[in-house]
Amino acid sequence: MSHGSAPRPATARKSAGLSGRVRIPGDKSISHRSFMFGGLASGETRITGLLEGEDVINTGRAMQAMGARIRKEGEQWVIEGTGNGALLAPDAPLDFGNAGTGVRLTMGLVGTYDFHSTFIGDASLSKRPMGRVLDPLREMGVQVSASAGDRLPVTLRGGTPSAIRYRVPMASAQVKSAVLLAGLNTPGITTVIEPVMTRDHTEKMLQGFGAALSVDTDKDGVRTIRLEGRGRLTGQVIDVPGDPSSTAFPLVAALIAPDSDITILNVLMNPTRTGLILTLQEMGADIEVLNARLAGGEDVADLRVRHSELKGVAVPEERGPSMIDEYPVLAVAACFAEGTTVMKGLEELRVKESDRLSAVANGLKLNGADCDEGKDFLVVRGRPDGKGLGNAAGDKVSTHLDHRIAMSFLVMGLAAEHPVTIDDAAMIATSFPEFMPLMTGLGAWIEEVRE
Ligand code: S3P
Numbered sequence: 001m002s003h004g005s006a007p008r009p010a011t012a013r014k015s016a017g018l019s020g021r022v023r024i025p026g027d028k029s030i031s032h033r034s035f036m037f038g039g040l041a042s043g044e045t046r047i048t049g050l051l052e053g054e055d056v057i058n059t060g061r062a063m064q065a066m067g068a069r070i071r072k073e074g075e076q077w078v079i080e081g082t083g084n085g086a087l088l089a090p091d092a093p094l095d096f097g098n099a100g101t102g103v104r105l106t107m108g109l110v111g112t113y114d115f116h117s118t119f120i121g122d123a124s125l126s127k128r129p130m131g132r133v134l135d136p137l138r139e140m141g142v143q144v145s146a147s148a149g150d151r152l153p154v155t156l157r158g159g160t161p162s163a164i165r166y167r168v169p170m171a172s173a174q175v176k177s178a179v180l181l182a183g184l185n186t187p188g189i190t191t192v193i194e195p196v197m198t199r200d201h202t203e204k205m206l207q208g209f210g211a212a213l214s215v216d217t218d219k220d221g222v223r224t225i226r227l228e229g230r231g232r233l234t235g236q237v238i239d240v241p242g243d244p245s246s247t248a249f250p251l252v253a254a255l256i257a258p259d260s261d262i263t264i265l266n267v268l269m270n271p272t273r274t275g276l277i278l279t280l281q282e283m284g285a286d287i288e289v290l291n292a293r294l295a296g297g298e299d300v301a302d303l304r305v306r307h308s309e310l311k312g313v314a315v316p317e318e319r320g321p322s323m324i325d326e327y328p329v330l331a332v333a334a335c336f337a338e339g340t341t342v343m344k345g346l347e348e349l350r351v352k353e354s355d356r357l358s359a360v361a362n363g364l365k366l367n368g369a370d371c372d373e374g375k376d377f378l379v380v381r382g383r384p385d386g387k388g389l390g391n392a393a394g395d396k397v398s399t400h401l402d403h404r405i406a407m408s409f410l411v412m413g414l415a416a417e418h419p420v421t422i423d424d425a426a427m428i429a430t431s432f433p434e435f436m437p438l439m440t441g442l443g444a445w446i447e448e449v450r451e
Contacts, residue, residue: 012413026240039068108178275323312339354400390418
């Protein structure tokens with residue numbers, strides 16, 4: 001689904017006493033993979049808690065276009081997969097809208113097949129680099145035709161793929177996953193070396209679907225993942241836990257809005273995803289982890305979050321991959337902390353749904369925050385009382401078709417002296433369609449601006 005419609009500006013104003021218990025929609029990474037692996041496996045996969053955001057729905061449509069049968073029965077999604085190695089040639093380009101995960105993982109999944117597949121996306125996705133996935137696919141023998149700079153539209157054709165040993169050159173779960181998924185339809189053992197651990201949903205879920213996949217971690221934390229190609233995958237029952245990246249928005253809102261006390265239920269606590277919670281706790285955040293439990297092989301918990309006096313910290317660089325999508329909202333939290341927060345090693349933020357490093361720095365400056373942007377770092381000096389923050393003139397933050405920039409700045413407005421206005425709230429539907437009602441239900445003052 002591509003966004004061509006008129007932008008929908010929105011404003012957030014100073015709010016206090018956020019309260020209530022909320023359930024966050026399903027994790028986006030696990031939801032994408034549930035549709036992909038369910039669509040590929042033999043037999044039936046049943047999914048509850050799936051994120052019904054636009055990004056994930058586009059992945060579902062792509063799997064349907066390649067032969068998977070997908071239907072909804074009450075609250076459950078039911079998929080009848082094609083069987084590994086038996087995807088069908090799509091008869092039209094696959095449109096992934098705004099979704100980097102959808103397009104990059106699916107290129108891996110289908111690129112080795114002996115037919116043409118074409119990939120397209122919206123204006124944001126069409127600017128993002130695909131070479132990081134196309135390079136290993138070329139090494140495997142896939143024919144690639146791409147637009148200048150290895151951007152979309154991309155057309156792939158496989159045929160006789162060969163297994164490779166691939167060292168992932170940047171910390172990216174999408175690249176790791178694309179190579180492993182290409183390995184599913186490749187004879188022999190595909191090996192991926194991951195020097196810095198990133199989210200491990202692909203490895204865990206493929207094992208759950210019956211793939212012969214092993215992981216060895218050496219004394220330096222370097223992971224070697226081996227996958228035997230052309231094995232059988234069998235349909236599973238999946239309960240998708242709440243997305244920690246979406247959780248981040250009400251969580252930071254409650255920390256910065258005075259007198260708040262909220263509980264967020266059923267949050268995925270996989271250690272490859274909890275860097276933000278750890279960092280906020282180091283900043284003095286009152287986040288109580290309740291009912292820690294295992295659900296479907298993943299750590300899950302409820303979080304009670306109360307308004308807190310935050311202090312600036314230096315975020316350890318090696319924690320980056322476990323909070324990569326949360327830096328924009330951490331920068332917002334840092335605006336209300338006493339002292340300085342230093343975030344380094346942020347080069348990957350420049351190739352997300354927008355150049356998030358500059359989008360955050362520009363939005364912060366527009367709203368009176370004191371920050372410095374470097375090539376790969378961001379430094380924010382906070383104002384605990386929020387005085388001078390926000391934009392009384394109503395100047396709008398440019399969100400650059402990026403859902404997390406939109407949500408982060410709406411959260412900022414809840415504790416700033418003046419309102420914060422964003423140019424477009426439409427993209428929020430890609431990952432968190434319930435954001436507006438969920439936040440206003442907690443007592444946040446956020447409204448769409450009718451122009
Ligand atoms: C994701 C990996 C991350 C993350 C994205 C989801 C995934 O991207 O930013 O939102 O599901 O594998 P990178 O692999 O580019 O870091």
